[in-house]
Amino acid sequence: MSDSLGTLPSSLLSAGVGLDTHAFRYRPDVTRVEDGTARNYSLEEISESVIWHAAISSLNDPFEVYAKSNRNELGELSEGEWFTLWIKCFAKNSPLCDHLQVLSTDFLHKLYSDNILKEKLFMLERFRAYDFFGDFIKDFRRIVAIASFTTKPDSRLMWGYYCQGMKGFCIIYNRNRLLKSRIRLDEVEYGNDGIEINSMDHAYSYRKVRDDELLIRIPKYKHKEWCHENELRSLCQLEGDDIGFGRALQLEDCCIDGVIVGSEVTPATKSKLEELSKKLNFVLFHAEANLEKFGVDISEYLK
Numbered sequence: 001m002s003d004s005l006g007t008l009p010s011s012l013l014s015a016g017v018g019l020d021t022h023a024f025r026y027r028p029d030v031t032r033v034e035d036g037t038a039r040n041y042s043l044e045e046i047s048e049s050v051i052w053h054a055a056i057s058s059l060n061d062p063f064e065v066y067a068k069s070n071r072n073e074l075g076e077l078s079e080g081e082w083f084t085l086w087i088k089c090f091a092k093n094s095p096l097c098d099h100l101q102v103l104s105t106d107f108l109h110k111l112y113s114d115n116i117l118k119e120k121l122f123m124l125e126r127f128r129a130y131d132f133f134g135d136f137i138k139d140f141r142r143i144v145a146i147a148s149f150t151t152k153p154d155s156r157l158m159w160g161y162y163c164q165g166m167k168g169f170c171i172i173y174n175r176n177r178l179l180k181s182r183i184r185l186d187e188v189e190y191g192n193d194g195i196e197i198n199s200m201d202h203a204y205s206y207r208k209v210r211d212d213e214l215l216i217r218i219p220k221y222k223h224k225e226w227c228h229e230n231e232l233r234s235l236c237q238l239e240g241d242d243i244g245f246g247r248a249l250q251l252e253d254c255c256i257d258g259v260i261v262g263s264e265v266t267p268a269t270k271s272k273l274e275e276l277s278k279k280l281n282f283v284l285f286h287a288e289a290n291l292e293k294f295g296v297d298i299s300e301y302l303k
Contacts, residue, residue: 009154009298015258015283017172022257023149023185023232025051025171026162029262029269043269046171046259046276049251051183053145053236055244061226065141065219067195069133074124074200082120083112084206090123133199137218143239144219145246149173149185149232153260154296157228159287163262166289169273172258172282178234181251188231189217190224254280260298263288274303 008017027042045051056064070076077085087108112119150158153170162168175185195218201207202214219235238247259273261284277284284301 011285011299012153012172012258015285017258019151021175023151023173023175023178024153024260025147025149025173026158026168027171028162028164028168029265040269040272042168043272043276046256046273046280049254050248051147051234051251052246052248053147053234054246055145055238055242056141057244058246059146061222063194063223064146065137065144067133067137067197067218067221069131069199070196071128071131073198074127077206081206082123083109085200085204086112086119086123088204088206089200090119090126127200132203133197136199140215140218142243143237145236145238145242146219147183147234147236147249148229149234151230151232152228154287154298155228156289156294156296159262159289159296166262166264166287167266168262169265169269170260170262170287171256172260174255174257177253177255178251181249181253181255183234183249183251183255185232185234186220188226188229188233189221190227191221192224195221254282256280256282258283258285260285260287261301 007013008019027045029040029042031038031040033039041052074082074085087105091108091112152158153172159166159168159170163170178185195214197214198207220233222231234249236247236249238245259277259282261270261273263286265273273284276282286299286301288297288299289295290297
């Protein structure tokens with residue numbers, strides 16, 4: 001078992017597995033019959049060298065890839081920011097500015113100042129009536145897909161709920177080889193509250209230049225109640241028929257250095273994993289619940 005600092009079990013360390021060089025992916029041992037054919041997608045991930053990226057709607061956390069608009073954003077503006085936002089976003093919709101593109105900044109400033117109360121009320125009404133960012137997030141969540149990994153291969157919880165009580169397995173991925181297949185793993189950020197964005201500033205830059213890194217942060221953020229997972233994740237964009245479903249990304253080569261086999265995996269799956277370990281040249285390990293130590297032991301795999 002690993003300790004609270006996140007070091008790996010000695011059986012993995014002695015085999016050359018490291019936290020900086022490897023990532024772990026829990027998979028259930030589930031076989032489904034589709035069109036008369038038995039499919040075990042977890043095994044196919046290994047045999048076919050693919051990594052499934054799931055659509056947001058299929059994940060178990062309803063708060064995945066969510067951020068909210070600061071609905072008090074306009075109330076926090078300085079006078080200069082009010083004017084800049086008016087010029088960049090709202091003036092073109094104002095009846096005072098029929099020929100906005102040919103009007104000078106000085107003229108527009110005077111026009112705005114002479115009608116400041118009317119124009120501010122116009123902006124507030126439009127902002128309150130329509131959540132621009134809410135629509136953006138809905139569309140964003142439709143096209144983002146996630147593949148989850150972790151730095152903890154001996155988690156009691158994850159062997160429980162992802163592997164159905166030791167009935168699955170945990171794949172050990174080589175991170176450098178994943179990168180060569182364009183699979184980048186990013187650490188998940190954990191926090192108490194959802195990300196809040198000044199959506200008008202992000203769209204129209206009345207305060208600062210648009211920062212797209214803020215959008216990239218959204219799909220890598222979860223509530224701190226999930227922090228026990230120490231998650232790493234890969235992201236991809238969905239298109240066409242993949243939207244709402246997911247996408248299997250093809251790897252250039254096998255990126256697996258090992259598989260940790262749960263003690264309750266079916267004999268058929270054990271046999272298949274043994275076959276694949278020889279074919280693809282990766283090491284097998286054994287995971288078992290140690291009731292006396294109240295944890296998960298990972299040890300050498302014995303046939």
